[in-house]
Amino acid sequence: MxxxxxxxxxxxxxxxxxxxxxxxxxxxxxxxxxxxxxxxxxxxxxxxxxxxxxxxxxxxxxxxxxxxxxxxxxxxxxxxxxxxxAQDPLALEGDSERARISVYAQGxxxxxxxxxxxxxxxxxxxxxxxxxxxxxxxxxxxxxxxxxxxxxxxxxxxxxxxxxxxxxxxxxxxxxxxxTLDLAPAQPHRDQCGSCRACLDACPTDAFPAPYRLDARRCISYLTIEHKGPVPAEFRAALGNHIYGCDDCLAVCPWNKFAAASQAMTEFLPRAELVAPRLADLLTLDDAGFRALFSGSPIKRIGRDRFVRNCLYAAGNSGNGALLAQVTALLSDPDPAVADAAAWALARLTANP
Structure with missing residues (x-):
């Protein structure tokens, strides 16, 4: 004691x-x-x-x-x-050539x-x-x-x-x-969100049924990381160019203006190749290439198939006809979810050339 x-x-x-x-x-x-x-x-x-x-x-x-x-x-x-x-996580929103990886997974x-x-x-x-x-x-x-x-x-x-x-x-x-030590507890932190609802309004998939409540079934982080198989059709366009996680609700929080770029744990500094990766490169990844690129990264745990599935949704949302060759090559991918995503992306790109 x-x-x-x-x-x-x-x-x-x-x-x-x-x-x-x-x-x-x-x-x-x-x-x-x-x-x-x-x-x-x-x-x-x-x-x-x-x-x-x-x-x-x-x-x-x-x-x-x-x-x-x-x-x-x-x-x-x-x-x-x-x-x-150090960079704005929303800077790549709508980029037709680049994909967005959640900040936490870039290091x-x-x-x-x-x-x-x-x-x-x-x-x-x-x-x-x-x-x-x-x-x-x-x-x-x-x-x-x-x-x-x-x-x-x-x-x-x-x-x-x-x-x-x-x-x-x-x-x-x-x-x-x-x-097992009895240590003096701190006072709980009081809520300082006030009337702000920036995070709720920023969500592309309306994943917040109410303030302080998240429906994972609609959350881009869940859909791109935890969800197996094809992503429900109703959410695919809203994924935009998110291919692993989503920072939208975090990035718009006004309290971030007090957050200086982190330097204390240098392991979290972003790897250059993950800050603004090119979709054209990611769509060509096989299993060995995926494992090599994401060695030591949390992204590695979702596997190549789920990751390329996500990249195909981003390609379909890009409006970038230059990705047609990579998308077409994945129509016969052995993974059904990848092949399905490729067909969806091809239909989107050819409908909006």
């Missing part, structure tokens, strides 16, 4: 070490259950807004509260790593980068408090990072459902350390 004074001192030094490791935000929340958080999760699942992401429902009890996953946990250390871009895979630093911070914590037990998480476990980040005071969940920081805007990778 850590007494109150020692707890505050440990939390202060923890934040300093976190900053030295490159984290832009650090806060502490209780590991106990928040009934409202659980109710919102159940409502979201009940409405089917999780689409095909069944893992969100199958481990509901683990997600409701940190102690549902690890009963011995007493505190959650919420961390944020900035990946604020190294954040799972590996953030987890490495979380482990370093956890080792420091155990060295300072040997009685502590710790577990680290980055996005791949049933952990509700965004509401925990809000509870820990590092930001608030905006109307686009992502965490918003008054210092770093909408550009934070989130991680968490669960610990």
């Amino acid at each position: 850590v007494n109150a004074a020692a707890s505050h001192d440990l939390a202060r030094r923890l934040a300093q070490v976190a900053e030295s490791l490159g984290f832009a935000a650090c806060g502490i929340a209780s590991a106990g259950e928040d009934p409202l958080r659980g109710e919102r999760l159940e409502q979201w699942l009940g409405e089917g807004h999780h689409a095909s992401m069944e893992w969100m429902a199958t481990r509901l009890d683990h997600r409701r509260a940190p102690q549902g996953l690890w009963p011995e946990a007493r505190s959650v250390i919420a961390l944020g790593a900035s990946y604020a871009p 190294r895979d954040y799972h590996d980068v953030v987890k490495k630093r979380l482990k370093a911070l956890a080792r420091w914590l155990v060295a300072e408090a040997p009685e502590a037990q710790v577990k680290v998480f980055v996005d791949t476990a049933p952990v509700m990072e965004k509401p925990l980040g809000e509870a820990a005071g590092i930001g608030w969940q905006g109307k686009h459902t992502n965490l918003v920081s008054p210092s770093h805007g909408s550009w934070l990778f989130l991680g968490a350390i669960y610990t």
Whole structure:
């Protein structure tokens, strides 16, 4: 047991070490259950807004509260790593030759980068408090990072459902350390969205049925990353030239004006070939070429077929007749979703030469 004074001192030094490791935000929340958080999760699942992401429902009890996953946990250390871009993520909107890749995926895979630093911070914590037990998480476990980040005071969940920081805007990778230590929790961050609805209005597919609620079935990030098989016809035109993820709702957030381009974790700096890739090049990728291009990138996990499918939708939306040869070559692709996307793109390009 850590007494109150020692707890505050440990939390202060923890934040300093976190900053030295490159984290832009650090806060502490209780590991106990928040009934409202659980109710919102159940409502979201009940409405089917999780689409095909069944893992969100199958481990509901683990997600409701940190102690549902690890009963011995007493505190959650919420961390944020900035990946604020130097360039406007909307700059390539409507470009007939270039594709758009979400800012977060233009550098190294954040799972590996953030987890490495979380482990370093956890080792420091155990060295300072040997009685502590710790577990680290980055996005791949049933952990509700965004509401925990809000509870820990590092930001608030905006109307686009992502965490918003008054210092770093909408550009934070989130991680968490669960610990058996009783650390002094921070005050939850208050919502500062006000009457703004820029993020809601910016969504090309109307994926927000209401503020603070996201229907993944309509979200471009879900459709281009998680969704398998052909994308429903009603959304294909709205994809524009998005081929992996979407930053539209994040990019228009007014709080981004306070976010300086991130330099603390250089692994997140964009690779030149992913900032404004040419559709003509991406459409020719075979499996080996895809794996080579996206080595060390989160994009690699969706595989060549899903990625080229996305590129074909972008080609169909481009109005660029110069892509006809690449599109036509994919009509006989072994993957049915790729062949279907190629037929759709060809029809669009020949209808609008």
